[in-house]
Amino acid sequence: MTALIPLHGSAAARALDQQASARLAGGAFELMQRAGHAAWRVLQARWPQARRITVACGPGNNGGDGYVLALAALQARCDVVVLHLEDHTPRTDLAQRACTDYIAAGGRVALFPEQFPPADVVVDAVFGIGLARAPEGQAQALIEAINAQPAPVFALDVPSGIDASLATAPGAAVRAQVTLQFIVRHHGLHTGAGLEHAGVLLLDALDVPSDLLQMSAPKAQLLQPASLATWLRPRRTDTHKGESGRVLLIGGDLGHGGAIALAAEAALRSGAGLVSVATRKAHVTPLLTRRPEAMTHAVESGSDLQPMIEAADVIAIGPGLGQGDWGRALLRLALEAGKPLVLDADALNLLAATPRVLRDAIVTPHPGEAARLLGRSTRDVQADRFGAAAELCTRLQATVVLKGAGTLVASEGQLPRVIAAGNPGMATGGMGDVLTGVIAALRAQGLPAWEAASAGALLHSMAGDAAAQRGQRGLLASDLFDHLQPLANPEPN
Template sequence: MSADLPRDPAPPSADLYDGAALRALEAAATAHLGGDAFALMRRAGEAAWRELLRHWPQARRIVVVCGPGNNGGDGYVLANHARQAGLEVRVVRLAAHPPGSELARRACADFTGAGGVVAEFDGALPGADVVVDALFGIGLSRAPDAACSALIAAIAGAGAPVLALDAPSGVETDSGDVPGTAVRADVTLQFLAAHAGLRTGAALDQVGTLALAPLDLPAGVLAEVEPVAACLDARMLAARFAPRPRNSHKGGSGHVLCIGGDEGKGGAVLLAAEAALRCGAGLVSVATRPAHVAPLLARCPEAMVQAVESEAALAPLLQRATVLAVGPGLGQEVWGRALHQAALASGKPLVLDADALNLLAHHAQSPPADAVLTPHPGEAARLLGISTREVQANRFAAARLLCACFGCAVVLKGAGTVVAAPGERPQVIAAGNPGMAVGGMGDVLTGCIAALRAQGFPAFGAAVAGALLHAVAGDAAAAGGERGLLPGDLIAQLRRLVNP
């Protein structure tokens, strides 16, 4: 493989933390403040107040919904700041939610001692310009009960923008799952560090704009706790691509063989081939059904398209290839199964998608350790023998389990794509849009990853860079609108993005 595109092995990323790591951070931060946990709560409440002012400077009526724990304590501190600033402040809580922690009781006492009033929820919230959700934060790991659900529904029915503290109540911050009702925030302010579960899955429809308040703690405090994942966005793409040497040649940029396109499915393998070419592969071949050869050549004369009807006909193509992209339009019949088996036995690096994953699930085959699997949630569920709902309920856990079962890199597609590999920290892709929910997008991703793999990226690096590139291309292509976005629109963006 070529070294034309060497990358920084650890380009910039944003660290993500789960609930256990966040609690460890709280303990480290408290120790840094001399053991004064209430000082940390005061910082959090003040940061929340500043965030409210930043987004809604004209707000005069504030309703703060407080829960029984420290998240509620943060809300009481915010309410006190708002009251001191002369705003009309109403704190509302459930009758069953008096402050339950020592810190929350102290924050509540400060608020009421200064003249603040706390009201029990009676089925509706007072009129407000902004509602602050300080109900649960990171403290809830189950569906809210009936009383809490009614309060959450009242927040939605208030008709005012919502600032959520730490996390929208009802969203599980480890997984991103929304097992019941949940607050839909306009802004979510995370304290200390970014929360992993707010970056993927169902949480993305609840969090609104994500903000972070590090609470003026030095970087050394964060260094005491290991993050569980990293988050990548468009700003981090260019660092992954270096200019090619002046004396580059096509042989140095790798040879991708795309295998697929059973009868009536030639478009899928064409999309993979076009994407591989636009991402810089030096050579791209296609092994497909005879009926697709002429149409593919007419659309993409740069690809070397071969009619393949048997494993024997595929063998010389396998020998010449650097990387195999297997699955787009492959089908699961005799032809597809034969080509799939030959590809797995070839010893070549693989990118497996679509029917290659379905065949893997049904026939219990093991891919090589340097393969990349690119399942959507339904395919992941088949690979793991669980339901799609179980996959989506904890996308990090599903990605880890796929790595454990198959021993290779995995790109779990969807909102907040999760890229994982054995021994590597998972990466979450903070790019992409709902317009990409259309057939053929995965075929483009397969071509992207295969092309990068052919150019010298290691398996996990190709998976991460390819997933990020694909998502950023989707956002660029959606500049004219998300609905009606086509895979070909992404392909048109790839050349520019791999040449920063």
């Protein structure tokens, strides 16, 4: 089984904090000391030239972590100012103790909005995990001021304003360059708005006993590039093309031939043994000219498609399919074929109009398609990406790849996986078509639906990152092809 990094929910993180505190001789304040000093070490390592440190502290224990950091910076002879709102004086015993220690050492405190001291680094210790609603009033103004000032922002545990349980920003939220998570990784910082606001994600387990960590059930798992070799083993010397699978790609209605062409080349570059394409007659010659290895056929009716279905090991349908009579007829045949399926794009839009339970299928919606399948808005999907993916699994009885920042892979009975790869340059037309081809190829090579979806989403994102080395802006879906083949042949672990 591939190594996966556990990601925890907010409730589990709070419980671990309490359990760890109970184990320590110095109790919860010792754990706070560890957190503050761990954060100070990261600040020193990331910004070694920083001498002016502004620490924005809230009233809770996240603010207490900030006071501990501020004291450490003060003792290192930095120019330190703790900034807080008038009604954000410490409210917990731990935060009050940390604040008292800081002030007793000569630490300065400033009130917002009266001041916002110039800084080389601003530390966000306002709310952390403690806020699950939109900040209001002066709290909102403080977060907006943190984002507006020019210095880099370092968030403690969770950027203030992010709901780490839902991976969303219900209102104003700090945009950090670096976020240091304490004890465990928060699942809500690895996808959606959480990933957008957290910047570089780091972890310090604060020397919490490993048995405590092992007893805590994760909410999700982080799938990293090093895991790809687990699925893509070197082939035997006497391998023949039939063993690598026969993929049938269906799509490319009139005027949309590019989508199915991208999917076909992606399937070939990802190792499918044979790739057949069922498309409109107008697209046959261009596709053969571009990629002669794809066996491309003109399909105008169901009778044209049936022999291709019978020969296929896996059917992928949707890229450029359209939502007209042609697309609907071909989708009906694909759904009735009893073969492993990969559905994307217009296949999902048609499915949303006539919902049905899928078996042994993989669906790859972006948030808009997921919203249509669920009868909701795209905003609703993005407000709870984990929940949306889980509901799609239940409704469709399928493996779901919910695309976007921090792509999610979900299936009934499995912990969801978050893809730790990909970049904003991939938000461009055709990327989903390439993903369809990649997943179909891996499914045809013998991976079960859950593993094919996981490995395919990871391979696709890694290829996007490799292609983006020349820059994210202007990245094309076809730029991934040069990288799919080498990445699909990783060195064994």
